[in-house]
Amino acid sequence: MLTKSSTELVRQQNSALVLAALRRAGNLSHTEISAETGLASATVSAITAELEKAGALAKAEQHVQGGRGRPRVLFTPRRDHGHLIVVRISSDVVQYSLVDYGGTLLDRFDEARNHDERGTAPFARAFVDALERLLQRSRLERDRVLAVSISSKGLVDGTSARLLWSPVFGREELDFAALLAPQWRVKVMLSNETLLVAQALATQAERKPESGFRALAAISLGHSIGLGVARKSQSGEMDVSAPNFGHMLHTPSAGLCRCGAYGCIEAAAGFYGILRAAFEVPADTIPAKFVPVAELDKIAASARQGHRMAGYAFRQAGIALGNGISRMLSLYERMPVHVTGPGIRYFDLMLPGIEEGLAQSMQVRLQGPPEIAIVADEQRLVFEGHLARALGVIDGDIASVGASAVPG
Amino acid sequence: MLTKSSTELVRQQNSALVLAALRRAGNLSHTEISAETGLASATVSAITAELEKAGALAKAEQHVQGGRGRPRVLFTPRRDHGHLIVVRISSDVVQYSLVDYGGTLLDRFDEARNHDERGTAPFARAFVDALERLLQRSRLERDRVLAVSISSKGLVDGTSARLLWSPVFGREELDFAALLAPQWRVKVMLSNETLLVAQALATQAERKPESGFRALAAISLGHSIGLGVARKSQSGEMDVSAPNFGHMLHTPSAGLCRCGAYGCIEAAAGFYGILRAAFEVPADTIPAKFVPVAELDKIAASARQGHRMAGYAFRQAGIALGNGISRMLSLYERMPVHVTGPGIRYFDLMLPGIEEGLAQSMQVRLQGPPEIAIVADEQRLVFEGHLARALGVIDGDIASVGASAVPG
DNA sequence: ATTATTTTCTCGACAGTCGAGAAAATGAAT
DNA sequence: ATTCATTTTCTCGACTGTCGAGAAAATAAT
Numbered sequence: 001m002l003t004k005s006s007t008e009l010v011r012q013q014n015s016a017l018v019l020a021a022l023r024r025a026g027n028l029s030h031t032e033i034s035a036e037t038g039l040a041s042a043t044v045s046a047i048t049a050e051l052e053k054a055g056a057l058a059k060a061e062q063h064v065q066g067g068r069g070r071p072r073v074l075f076t077p078r079r080d081h082g083h084l085i086v087v088r089i090s091s092d093v094v095q096y097s098l099v100d101y102g103g104t105l106l107d108r109f110d111e112a113r114n115h116d117e118r119g120t121a122p123f124a125r126a127f128v129d130a131l132e133r134l135l136q137r138s139r140l141e142r143d144r145v146l147a148v149s150i151s152s153k154g155l156v157d158g159t160s161a162r163l164l165w166s167p168v169f170g171r172e173e174l175d176f177a178a179l180l181a182p183q184w185r186v187k188v189m190l191s192n193e194t195l196l197v198a199q200a201l202a203t204q205a206e207r208k209p210e211s212g213f214r215a216l217a218a219i220s221l222g223h224s225i226g227l228g229v230a231r232k233s234q235s236g237e238m239d240v241s242a243p244n245f246g247h248m249l250h251t252p253s254a255g256l257c258r259c260g261a262y263g264c265i266e267a268a269a270g271f272y273g274i275l276r277a278a279f280e281v282p283a284d285t286i287p288a289k290f291v292p293v294a295e296l297d298k299i300a301a302s303a304r305q306g307h308r309m310a311g312y313a314f315r316q317a318g319i320a321l322g323n324g325i326s327r328m329l330s331l332y333e334r335m336p337v338h339v340t341g342p343g344i345r346y347f348d349l350m351l352p353g354i355e356e357g358l359a360q361s362m363q364v365r366l367q368g369p370p371e372i373a374i375v376a377d378e379q380r381l382v383f384e385g386h387l388a389r390a391l392g393v394i395d396g397d398i399a400s401v402g403a404s405a406v407p408g
Numbered sequence: 409m410l411t412k413s414s415t416e417l418v419r420q421q422n423s424a425l426v427l428a429a430l431r432r433a434g435n436l437s438h439t440e441i442s443a444e445t446g447l448a449s450a451t452v453s454a455i456t457a458e459l460e461k462a463g464a465l466a467k468a469e470q471h472v473q474g475g476r477g478r479p480r481v482l483f484t485p486r487r488d489h490g491h492l493i494v495v496r497i498s499s500d501v502v503q504y505s506l507v508d509y510g511g512t513l514l515d516r517f518d519e520a521r522n523h524d525e526r527g528t529a530p531f532a533r534a535f536v537d538a539l540e541r542l543l544q545r546s547r548l549e550r551d552r553v554l555a556v557s558i559s560s561k562g563l564v565d566g567t568s569a570r571l572l573w574s575p576v577f578g579r580e581e582l583d584f585a586a587l588l589a590p591q592w593r594v595k596v597m598l599s600n601e602t603l604l605v606a607q608a609l610a611t612q613a614e615r616k617p618e619s620g621f622r623a624l625a626a627i628s629l630g631h632s633i634g635l636g637v638a639r640k641s642q643s644g645e646m647d648v649s650a651p652n653f654g655h656m657l658h659t660p661s662a663g664l665c666r667c668g669a670y671g672c673i674e675a676a677a678g679f680y681g682i683l684r685a686a687f688e689v690p691a692d693t694i695p696a697k698f699v700p701v702a703e704l705d706k707i708a709a710s711a712r713q714g715h716r717m718a719g720y721a722f723r724q725a726g727i728a729l730g731n732g733i734s735r736m737l738s739l740y741e742r743m744p745v746h747v748t749g750p751g752i753r754y755f756d757l758m759l760p761g762i763e764e765g766l767a768q769s770m771q772v773r774l775q776g777p778p779e780i781a782i783v784a785d786e787q788r789l790v791f792e793g794h795l796a797r798a799l800g801v802i803d804g805d806i807a808s809v810g811a812s813a814v815p816g
Numbered sequence: 817a818t819t820a821t822t823t824t825c826t827c828g829a830c831a832g833t834c835g836a837g838a839a840a841a842t843g844a845a846t
Numbered sequence: 847a848t849t850c851a852t853t854t855t856c857t858c859g860a861c862t863g864t865c866g867a868g869a870a871a872a873t874a875a876t
Binding site: 003004005006007009010013014017037038039155159164165171233234235236237239243244245247248249251252257259260261262263264323326327328330331332360361362363365366 | 411412413414415417418421422425445446447563567572573579641642643644645647651652653655656657659660665667668669670671672731734735736738739740768769770771773774
């Protein structure tokens with residue numbers, strides 16, 4: 001259903017547009033903002049004045065220029081307008097970062113996960129404590145934090161900030177909004193990790209409009225398999241989602257998965273699935289909780305030396321991925337695939353299987369196989385995704401309250 | 409990327425809102441429009457005056473009322489504001505309908521498809537001729553037609569009105585926009601048939617807001633397998649798509665498909681797939697182009713009498729569907745599934761397989777199986793989908809040109 | 817006839833965008 | 847040193863749109 005519009009909404013939308021342009025292109029002058037957004041110069045004046053009064057923007061003192069004429073004066077986000085806390089939860093460590101409104105990192109520390117502990121309660125305590133510590137280390141008031149952005153592997157309900165299923169906690173739900181509700185009056189955002197990779201790659205692609213970005217997928221290879229999909233809807237807005245790819249059904253013969261089901265993609269293409277196949281462990285063996293990378297490196301080495309079962313293990317992992325990707329493309333559309341995660345070091349071993357798995361499907365026969373690119377530095381991309389997403393939401397909030405909330 | 413907004417766009421959006429309310433709820437008075445849309449009474453006056461001047465609306469002469477006070481005067485779409493041609497292409501017949509702007513059917517005829525003919529050229533000629541005939545029969549000028557809305561099974565590029573793959577023409581593309589371009593100056597819309605079923609069911613669900621509609625899927629069972637998905641995006645607009653479900657990879661062992669690939673869902677769950685399995689024809693046999701329904705009825709009868717291979721054929725069809733649905737739900741979200749098409753008469757035979765195929769996946773174990781409903785009358789739903797979609801687009805056009813295009 | 821009631825229409829206030837041109841700020845030319 | 851050309855930023859009035867309040871219209875009840 002469509003929804004009512006009004007002149008105030010117009011201002012809100014255009015304010016958000018100005019903030020987005022500033023995020024995308026860095027510091028911009030009045031005229032550059034006008035060119036970038038398509039807004040008339042007079043409108044830019046009105047909007048920047050409002051945002052300046054609200055404290056979100058400031059004029060940079062240094063006006064760079066060489067040419068003739070009145071020098072341009074650059075607008076820039078006011079870094080002290082607020083702060084953002086980014087939490088990356090991975091299987092062995094949790095990383096806490098403090099970022100300012102300008103997107104620059106102020107503080108960061110890691111906390112090792114205690115693998116002996118069972119259940120979410122101890123983790124929840126450690127989580128709340130760590131946020132508190134982050135404030136203390138920077139002598140920051142809690143109300144200066146505009147948002148907390150959290151990422152984890154697994155199945156996530158983004159609207160309510162609930163972790164529905166994760167490799168670590170299984171079906172035990174974790175409601176981050178409820179966790180912080182008593183003390184923190186901030187927006188809590190929870191995103192799947194690979195969704196953020198897709199988000200980061202998509203914002204990168206949007207920075208160069210000549211690339212004609214439409215859609216992309218990011219696949220993370222590791223103990224578990226993640227998928228993020230970023231697509232531009234016909235209305236022009238970016239739609240990013242994290243389908244449950246790792247536990248999509250591959251084929252029942254792929255064996256028992258960590259999640260308790262049989263035949264998930266992960267059960268064939270995740271690290272433990274590869275290990276199981278290489279060592280010819282029965283497919284209904286409950287797989288190891290954690291497979292050291294050194295172990296997989298050994299299998300990869302023997303596969304590269306021609307060992308049959310090791311090679312087979314990577315090949316069947318590739319087929320599971322190829323089939324899964326082909327199914328994903330059938331349900332969405334043709335789009336480039338970016339592969340990341342620790343598993344990319346074995347990508348050469350999986351590629352023949354992937355190609356085989358792709359070639360079977362009608363979608364690929366019809367439109368050709370998708371471009372596949374390897375992307376290193378997954379953790380940096382996740383962090384960039386956090387920034388793009390959380391700061392974008394914060395900008396939206398600023399635009400929607402406008403200058404009205406600021407007295408005087 | 410966000411896009412610039414302006415006061416004119418506000419009017420455009422709100423005009424569309426008024427037209428949509430009128431479509432949804434039938435004829436409405438001034439106050440009802442205001443209540444339905446949330447717009448102020450003064451705004452409704454301005455918009456209805458503009459739309460009346462443009463010729464899209466008129467006041468109904470009869471003012472129904474019982475109570476006191478000034479009687480309400482109902483607004484209604486002006487049926488003669490323009491016309492819509494709806495073309496339903498199915499495997500054996502093409503149905504041409506002429507509809508007015510109010511959505512009432514004015515004329516309709518069917519044309520049998522000639523199965524001997526090869527290639528798209530003869531079909532294209534017959535198509536253009538039939539449209540011409542539709543005009544002549546109602547003595548209608550060509551420029552009174554606002555849009556031509558076409559539906560077919562198969563893979564469709566909705567933005568460009570090109571049929572990319574279809575059961576009948578295979579990979580031979582058919583560009584309907586180009587077909588009509590020389591003579592016709594109308595909007596040409598091409599939609600997958602099952603997409604329109606999903607569209608119709610979704611607009612029905614939206615009519616009762618208490619149902620809290622979020623998403624639904626429509627699956628059509630027949631010679632081929634179709635899927636339509638309708639989802640409300642977070643911005644509130646309806647997003648309807650027709651993923652390539654029938655030719656999504658099920659499992660390579662499902663055998664050769666009409667499309668030339670191996671293991672498509674259709675190769676197991678389409679009519680010819682069931683036939684092949686029941687008669688134990690080798691799985692790489694090129695399947696029959698067309699399977700009479702009587703033939704399948706016989707298999708169903710023997711299956712119901714306990715015949716082993718017949719029962720197995722329907723069961724493996726069900727498993728293919730169940731696996732496919734579970735994969736679809738993994739990639740989107742949990743949503744009710746509506747099953748339609750001629751194949752629903754065998755649904756009881758497939759249901760055990762469907763449930764088995766669903767139960768294997770993690771998504772279903774976690775969130776429970778989706779609600780499955782049987783929906784008869786597929787053809788009526790397709791037609792309703794045509795109307796909802798095409799008239800919605802026409803309304804959008806009217807709102808966007810506004811009264812500006814109409815002289816004095 | 818008058819009154820109560822409900823609906824529709826109209827008017828002025830307010831919010832927003834835009835184009836044009838004034839004002840500002842600087843380098844180049846005289 | 848002053849003036850001129852150039853570029854950027856700012857400001858003003860016109861235009862479009864929404865909204866609330868109250869006037870005007872149309873009918874049933876008194």
